[in-house]
Amino acid sequence: MHYRLIPADSAEAREVVSWIETHFPIQGERIDWSKVPSHERVEWSEIADLAESSARLASGLRGDTEVVVTWSDGSCPSLAMQKSDLLTISAEVFGADFDTWIVCIAENWCLEAHHDGIVCAANGMS
DSSP states (O other): OOEEEEOTTSHHHHHHHHHHHHHSOEETTEEOGGGSTTOEEEEOSSHHHHHHHHHHHHTTSOTTOEEEEEESOTTSOEEEEEHHHHHHSHHHHHHTSSOEEEEEGGGTEEEEEETTTEEEEEEOOO
16 A cells, blocks of 8 residues: 655645635535535444445545545644555544545545544535
8 A cells, every 4th residue: 555644734735625625615624515516425323334435435536546635633644545545444544533534636526524423525616
């Protein structure tokens, strides 16, 4: 598995957060999915459910696209990796923090897994 760490305080990490904020309506510290047309929403109760649901939601991404994983803890580095590598460790990725975002800027796509038991995904609006 190949991955690249993106330091939390780097310009690249700020670019990912800025991309999310530019392409999705934000309410508090999460995406307001009620304002995102054509999003998919799945409820989950255990990390295994979340990993399975996220794999299904990410299946719409073309090929083996690079994605960036970032978490609600702003002091954590983000991870850039291929979608196939992410899918093999998704349970560990989601277990790392309360809330997780998986972003594919190249395909204008974001998945948000929130600790309240909801995972949503969609293409960006802008």
